[in-house]
Amino acid sequence: MLADVSTDYYIRLEQGRERHPSERVLGALVRVLDLGPDAATHLYELAHPRSRPRGATAQVEQVSPDLLRLMRGWSSTPAFVCDRWMDVLAANTLATALFRELEHGDNLIRTVFLDPAARTFYRDWEKVARAKVAHLRSAAGADLDDPYLVELVDELSLESEEFRLLWARHDVVGKTHEAKRIHHREVGDLTLTCELFNISSAPGQQLTIFQAEPASPSEHALALLGSLAVMTA
Template sequence: MQRAHPHFTDQAEFRLSLKAMDSDKRPAAENVLGGFLRARRALLRPEDTGLTTSGRRRVPGLRREEVAALAGVSTDYYTRLEQGRERHPSQHVLEAVAKALRLDEEAMAHLRRIAVPTARRTRRSSRAERVRPQLRRLIDAWSDTPAFVLGHALDVLARNRLATALHSGFGRPENLLRMTFLEPAAHDFYRDWNHAATSSVAALRRAAGMDPDDPRLIELVGELSMRSDDFRTLWARHDVRGKTHEAKLFHHAEVGDLDLHHEAFSVNSAPGQQLIVYQAEPGSPSADALALLGSLNAAPIARRSTTTPD
């Protein structure tokens, strides 16, 4: 019998990682909602919620009965919810549980998505994602700004020249998660690797909550789970956060440190795709470094003929 890896929240989730290398196999037995609830209560201490305790506790975080009491439901009902035996929780119950677990708005939205039975989900096509030519031309025209397009599994679908130069230290820069966890260059490139890793896994969790049966996501999670202890640890936390805006701290081998601002925009013409744009503060050392990177990687200019007409 195969034992579950200690970083997974349950046996079903471990089996998912083992099967995920074959993207045609669907994780029908995975209890996504239960895994999320267990992970989130394990991160809360009784004192975080106003509970008083005494004596040694055998489990990290809150007990099931404590979450149930905070949410105003019976322990039996909450247990069935975690075990996947209660498949139709009301919005009122979900809101009460979210409040008990101190979930933020994004985690609450994720909870609502994964609590919906799979049969009611709208399946996304498994066809390869494509970037519209108009969007490619737009980012290619931004010669001073690194820009790229991400797919729903954080695959890099298109880059402009400056973004290509920014990621030039990576051997296979086709997916942000693979770059972060499987490429040796990542720990030098990301000056705060822990933050970059946590953010990328939380973004992938959000995507998985929208479509947990997506073959590409299953394949990616399976590969990373089998090859990276760091990914397994972070994946088991069930953190959820989309890409919006934040500071990015990079170190590039050619130009040194870069402090850039990151903005993410949803591509309305292609649901699931995001346009990512990096900018430096005008007049800053990072702006100078970014300009240098652009000049070092500028497109060659065709030589003009010096021959004079007869």
């Protein structure tokens, strides 16, 4: 009623039987449902999905050699590159040291839900879990039938009730900046700022970097971790 559409039409939208809603209807739904920017973008993409080349997601993604060299030069900044499904494609030495106590390190969302140690490593585990699921759904957009995504969601749904419940919420939030509170068994507690950057030369890839406040205990802990990583390399 608030969006000025009939009940029957709205039901057809929810069931996917009405595939060509007008811009007026979409705008009304964004307003009535009070959707944020990420959720609104997701809604428009569901209504007007972008075409993707067949087999594109089956290709092995490569990280630019120039970006790899840049990351390796950051001795005090953990950095890694992920694809749209949160598979880790590359990581520098400090990022590897930061996350090495966790299993399933090849995929960030698998780590959060399938590794029991993640609940200690992430001091705000529930917040991180919600954010990861919302980010995955945002990255998926209308491409929910992608074979890799289907396999990933099936695996996580089967092995984690928390993931299954969060996925069913349909939360959509893209990430660009957030604080991470981490407990590392070698250097203790750290609070790091996490920044994500889209890599324009490789659509779908994102560069993630972590930084500590200057002169903070977290910066000292990160420096200690870097020294330990060099000693054990």
